[in-house]
Amino acid sequence: MGRRVLVVGAGGREHALGWRLATSPSTDALASAPGNPGLAELGPTHQLDPTDPVAVAELAERERSDLVVVGPEAPLVAGVVDELIRRGIPAFGPTAAGAHIEGSKAFAKEVMAAAGAPTGAAVAATDPDTAYAALERFGPPYVVKADGLAAGKGVVVCGELADARRAVDDALVAGVFGDAGSRVVVEEFLAGPERSVFAVCDGEDAVLLAPAQDYKRAFDGDAGPNTGGMGAFCPVPGFGLADVHHLADLVVRPVLRELADRGTPYRGLLYAGLVETAAGPKLLEFNARFGDPETQAILPRLASDLGDLLAAAATGQVADVPVTWHDAAAVTIVLASGGYPDSYVTGQPISGVDAAATDPDVEVFHAGTARDADGALVTAGGRVLAVTATGADLSAARTSATAAADRIRFDGLQRRTDIAAAAG
Numbered sequence: 090m091g092r093r094v095l096v097v098g099a100g101g102r103e104h105a106l107g108w109r110l111a112t113s114p115s116t117d118a119l120a121s122a123p124g125n126p127g128l129a130e131l132g133p134t135h136q137l138d139p140t141d142p143v144a145v146a147e148l149a150e151r152e153r154s155d156l157v158v159v160g161p162e163a164p165l166v167a168g169v170v171d172e173l174i175r176r177g178i179p180a181f182g183p184t185a186a187g188a189h190i191e192g193s194k195a196f197a198k199e200v201m202a203a204a205g206a207p208t209g210a211a212v213a214a215t216d217p218d219t220a221y222a223a224l225e226r227f228g229p230p231y232v233v234k235a236d237g238l239a240a241g242k243g244v245v246v247c248g249e250l251a252d253a254r255r256a257v258d259d260a261l262v263a264g265v266f267g268d269a270g271s272r273v274v275v276e277e278f279l280a281g282p283e284r285s286v287f288a289v290c291d292g293e294d295a296v297l298l299a300p301a302q303d304y305k306r307a308f309d310g311d312a313g314p315n316t317g318g319m320g321a322f323c324p325v326p327g328f329g330l331a332d333v334h335h336l337a338d339l340v341v342r343p344v345l346r347e348l349a350d351r352g353t354p355y356r357g358l359l360y361a362g363l364v365e366t367a368a369g370p371k372l373l374e375f376n377a378r379f380g381d382p383e384t385q386a387i388l389p390r391l392a393s394d395l396g397d398l399l400a401a402a403a404t405g406q407v408a409d410v411p412v413t414w415h416d417a418a419a420v421t422i423v424l425a426s427g428g429y430p431d432s433y434v435t436g437q438p439i440s441g442v443d444a445a446a447t448d449p450d451v452e453v454f455h456a457g458t459a460r461d462a463d464g465a466l467v468t469a470g471g472r473v474l475a476v477t478a479t480g481a482d483l484s485a486a487r488t489s490a491t492a493a494a495d496r497i498r499f500d501g502l503q504r505r506t507d508i509a510a511a512a513g
C-alpha cells in the first residue's frame with residue numbers, strides 16, 4: 090500500500106512537488122489545497138486558506154492523508170505543521186518554531202551565531218538611531234532588511250547612505266511593511282557569488298539535493314528589479330553535490346544541532362543561501378521551504394522516490410533513503426505577467442500549454458494560472474508558468490525549454506531569454 094499525499098500550496102513549486110510525488114511509486118493518491126490547474130490534473134484540489142492550520146488538518150483527516158507536504162513559508166510560519174503533528178498526521182515541513190528562521194531574519198542571524206556557522210555581522214533594530222549607527226559602522230554597500238516576511242519586498246541593498254536611512258524610515262517609521270518591518274536587520278554586505286544549498290532534514294541529519302542556479306532579476310543580463318525567480322538550471326557546473334556536502338557540514342548540521350538543542354528539531358527543507366566571499370563561504374539567510382523556481386529544475390532530475398524521502402524527513406531518518414539523480418540537465422524558464430514584479434493585469438487567456446507539453450522532455454508547471462467560468466486557462470498571478478525541459482546537457486535542455494516557451498502565449502508575457510545561456 091502506498092501513501093495518500095496532500096500538497097499544501099498553489100504555486101509552481103507545489104505543482105513540481107505534486108508532479109514528482111504523483112510519479113513516485115510510493116504514492117497511491119495525490120490531492121492538493123488549494124492547488125492550481127496543473128495540480129488539478131494530478132488529483133482533487135480543495136479550496137481553503139492554506140494558512141489556517143485547523144482547516145488544513147481537518148482536510149488531511151477527511152482525505153486520510155499519510156503525508157502532508159507544505160510548500161510555502163506562510164502556512165509553515167502559521168503553524169500548519171504543528172497542528173498536523175498534534176493530530177498525529179505525518180507532515181513534511183518545519184513547525185512554526187523552526188520556520189521562524191525564515192519568518193525572522195534577526196532570529197536566523199542569532200541561530201547562525203549560536204551554531205558557530207560563518208555569517209556576516211548584523212544588528213537588529215527597532216529604533217531608527219540604532220539602525221543608523223549600524224549603517225555608519227558597516228559602510229557601503231548598505232543592506233537593510235525588514236525582519237519578517239514581506240512578500241520578497243523587504244530587502245534594500247544600496248550604495249547611498251541617504252537611501253539606506255530612507256529604507257530604515259520606511260520600515261520603522263512609516264510602517265510600509267506592517268508588523269514584518271517593525272524591526273529591521275542592518276547587515277554587513279557580503280561580496281561574492283551566491284550559492285543555495287537545499288537540505289532535506291529529519292531533525293538531526295540532512296540529505297543534500299543537487300544544487301540549482303536561480304535568476305533573481307526580472308530582465309536579461311541581470312537587469313531590472315528583484316523577483317521571486319525568473320528561471321533556474323540544474324546541475325550547476327563547478328558546484329556539484331561534492332561541494333554542497335562540505336557546506337552542509339559547515340552550516341546545515343551545526344544549525345540542526347542548535348535547533349534540536351533548543352527543543353525545536355527542524356524537519357523539512359532547509360534552504361541555506363550563502364555567499365562565496367574572499368574569506369570563504371558565509372551564510373546570508375535561511376528559507377524554511379523549497380526554492381521556487383529551483384524546485385522545478387531540481388525535481389525532474391531526481392530518479393529516486395520523492396515520497397519516501399519526504400516521509401523519512403517527517404517521521405524517520407533521511408540517511409536511510411537512497412537518493413539518486415538522472416544524468417540529464419534541466420532548464421526552467423518562468424513566464425511572467427507583463428509588469429511583474431510590480432503591478433500587472435490578470436485574467437489574460439493563455440494558449441499553447443498543451444502544444445508545449447507534447448515534447449516528452451518538457452513539463453509545464455502552473456504557478457499563477459486559473460480556469461475562467463468557461464474552463465479556459467487564464468493568467469492569475471505574477472509568475473504564471475514555469476517551463477522545464479531536460480536534455481543530455483544544459484545546452485540541449487535550454488534549446489528544448491526555449492522552444493516550448495515559444496509556443497505559449499498570453500498578452501503581456503514577459504520572460505528572460507538568457508536562462509542557462511552562460512552555463513552550458
Ligand code: GLY
Nearest residue numbers: 317318380381382
Ligand atoms: N527563488 C528564490 C526563492 O525561492 O526564495
